[in-house]
Amino acid sequence: xxxxxxxxxSSSSSSSDTSNEQAGFITEWHNALxxxxxxxxxxxxxxxxxxxxxxxxxxxxxxxxxxxxxRRAVTRKLDAPPPPRLPDLLARRAADAAGxxxxxxxxxxxxxxxxxxxxxxxxxxxxxxxxxxxAAGTALPRVLEPGRAVGRLTDAAxxxxxxxxDLPEAQGGCQLVLGTTxxxxxxxASGASEPGQAVTSLGSTLAIKLLSRARVDDSARGVxxxxxxxxxxxxxxxxxxxxxxxxxGQGGKHKGALWLVGGASNxxxxxxxxxxxxxxxxxxxxxxxxxxxxxxxxxxRAYYPLPGRPGERFPVNDPAKAPVLxxxxxxxPDRDGSRAEYLDAILHAITGVxxxxxxxxxxxGADELREVLTAGGGASxxxxxxxxxxxxxxxxxxxxxxxxxxxLALLANWDxxxxx
Numbered sequence: 166x167x168x169x170x171x172x173x174x175s176s177s178s179s180s181s182d183t184s185n186e187q188a189g190f191i192t193e194w195h196n197a198l199x200x201x202x203x204x205x206x207x208x209x210x211x212x213x214x215x216x217x218x219x220x221x222x223x224x225x226x227x228x229x230x231x232x233x234x235x236r237r238a239v240t241r242k243l244d245a246p247p248p249p250r251l252p253d254l255l256a257r258r259a260a261d262a263a264g265x266x267x268x269x270x271x272x273x274x275x276x277x278x279x280x281x282x283x284x285x286x287x288x289x290x291x292x293x294x295x296x297x298x299x300a301a302g303t304a305l306p307r308v309l310e311p312g313r314a315v316g317r318l319t320d321a322a323x324x325x326x327x328x329x330x331d332l333p334e335a336q337g338g339c340q341l342v343l344g345t346t347x348x349x350x351x352x353x354a355s356g357a358s359e360p361g362q363a364v365t366s367l368g369s370t371l372a373i374k375l376l377s378r379a380r381v382d383d384s385a386r387g388v389x390x391x392x393x394x395x396x397x398x399x400x401x402x403x404x405x406x407x408x409x410x411x412x413x414g415q416g417g418k419h420k421g422a423l424w425l426v427g428g429a430s431n432x433x434x435x436x437x438x439x440x441x442x443x444x445x446x447x448x449x450x451x452x453x454x455x456x457x458x459x460x461x462x463x464x465x466r467a468y469y470p471l472p473g474r475p476g477e478r479f480p481v482n483d484p485a486k487a488p489v490l491x492x493x494x495x496x497x498p499d500r501d502g503s504r505a506e507y508l509d510a511i512l513h514a515i516t517g518v519x520x521x522x523x524x525x526x527x528x529x530g531a532d533e534l535r536e537v538l539t540a541g542g543g544a545s546x547x548x549x550x551x552x553x554x555x556x557x558x559x560x561x562x563x564x565x566x567x568x569x570x571x572x573l574a575l576l577a578n579w580d581x582x583x584x585x
Contacts, residue, residue: 190306190307191306191307191308191309191315191343192306192307192308192309192343193308193309193310193311193312193313193343193344193345194208194308194310194311194391194392194394195311195345195346195349195391195392196345196346197306197308198389198391200214200305200306201214202308204390204391204392205380208308208392210305210308214305309343310343310394311343311344311345311349311394311576311579312342312343312394312576312577312579312580313342313343314340314341314342315341315342315343316340316341317339317340317341318339318340318341323339342576342577344573344576345572345573345576347569348366348372348374348427348569349374349391349425349572350569350570350571350572350573350576351364351366351540351567351568351569351572352364352374352425352572353572353573353575353576354564354566354567354568354569354571354572354575355538355540355564355565355566355567355572356538356564356565356566357376357536357538357564358376358395358396359376359535360376360377360378360423360532360535361375361376361377361532361533361534361535361536362375362376362535362536362537362538363375363376363523363534363536363537363538364537364538364539364540364564364567365519365537365538365539365540365541365553366539366540366541366567367433367434367515367539367540367541367542367543367544368433368434368540368541368542368543369433369434369435369472370429370430370431370432370433370435371429371430371432371433371515371518371519371522372427372428372429372430373427373428373429373519373522373523373526374425374426374427375425375426375427375523375526375531375532375534376393376423376424376425376426376532377390377423377424377425377426377526377531377532378423378424378532379424379530379531379532380424380426381424381426381526381529381530381531383529385482386428386478386479386480386481386482386525387428387429387478387479387482388426388427388428388479388525388526388529389426389427390424390425390426390427391424391425391427392422392424392425393422393423393424393425394422394579395422395423396579424531426526426531428479428480428522428525428526429478429479430477430478430479430480430518430522431471431472431476431477431478432469432470432471432477432514432515432518433472433515434515434541434542434543435472436470436471436472436488436490436511436515437508437511439472439473440490440507440511442504442508446504447508447546450504450505450508451508451546451547451548451549452548453502453505454505454508454509454512454548454549454552455509456548456549456551456552456555457555458513458552458555459552459555459556460513460517460556461509461510461513461514462510464492465492465510465513465514467489468489468490468510468511468513468514469486469487469488469489469514469518470488470489470490470511470514470515471486471487471488471489472488473488475487475488479522479525480518480521480522480524480525481521490511493507494506494507494510512546512549512552513552513556515543516549516552516553516556516557517556519553519556519557520556520557523557534557534559535559536559536560536561537553537554537557537559537560537561537562538561538562538563538564539553539561539562539563539564540564540567541567544563544564544567545563550562550563
């Protein structure tokens with residue numbers, strides 16, 4: 166939280182602790198993507214989720230799945246067996262639950278054991294289904310843009326959670342702002358904001374996120390794009406190009422929009438622990454690395470450092486992809502220098518996967534890579550950072566800040582003018 170603003174990484178809100186004009190659950194683009202929300206130019210739930218079919222009006226961002234047109238579309242199809250859409254599944258479950266409660270009540274009242282003759286009448290079942298389907302359209306959260314203020318916490322909530330005690334200006338309630346996912350919050354914290362800038366997370370696994378003017382999605386390879394909300398000053402400076410493809414987010418109602426394109430490999434620093442490298446050893450051996458070499462020695466170029474079991478998802482989707490950590494250096498592990506040589510080969514191999522990942526995003530249509538900021542434990546290895554810069558061919562450095570909480574604080578003030 167910063168000042169009077171508060172944001173939550175879970176990004177969902179209900180009206181119990183807030184004073185606002187919007188009832189029910191609210192979330193934002195980034196978390197809603199996991200629900201199936203289409204973050205494209207229309208910003209809406211797909212038809213199968215809210216109960217309308219092709220050609221029928223559905224719910225867009227502001228409607229939350231519960232407008233009258235949606236309910237009428239669902240009700241019109243009540244007598245015909247519809248395809249298995251979310252509202253129908255929810256309705257059937259609600260009707261079955263209601264029927265079960267009625268049977269339990271009859272049993273407690275001394276009625277007969279449940280059987281075929283105790284089943285609810287057809288009209289009663291239809292009525293329950295119709296009521297449940299009508300309500301199903303409002304079962305999905307309303308989706309708004311990240312960083313949007315949706316209300317203020319009530320005085321009771323401020324007191325209960327101890328918010329604003331030392332902030333006289335916050336008395337009467339803290340402002341509630343929609344947040345984002347942890348990884349996107351970390352990206353915001355890095356300061357990257359221009360197309361071609363990327364953040365690589367070097368943790369147990371390798372994950373990359375690249376800002377792009379083009380949307381890139383490939384579910385088979387685990388590549389997807391989050392809509393990135395640019396700063397107001399960036400939107401004002403963005404050129405308007407009405408002829409640009411909608412997938413690029415240029416012109417129209419989403420002028421200046423960018424996409425945060427991401428992919429994650431199973432390769433990562435977990436393999437270093439698997440091979441017995443301690444923190445002290447990593448620091449010591451890294452001093453002997455030669456980052457001037459962009460690629461490893463030829464005999465190690467087949468390395469693919471997957472930890473443990475086979476399987477890769479990005480930049481290639483291969484469930485049978487096997488780890489390759491052979492051949493070992495001559496005399497390993499007893500020969501002096503063999504552990505450093507082995508570490509060098511593994512770090513080069515991870516770097517190769519990172520480079521292949523960015524190349525894959527480029528081949529799919531994302532913006533060309535211009536700069537890489539690094540997060541995660543691997544970001545502290547200066548020699549590895551230099552090695553990666555040579556291989557990637559762009560400036561590569563450790564991000565100054567990648568704490569998700571800091572990114573959320575920035576998002577809570579995203580639409581406010583920058584202050585000196």
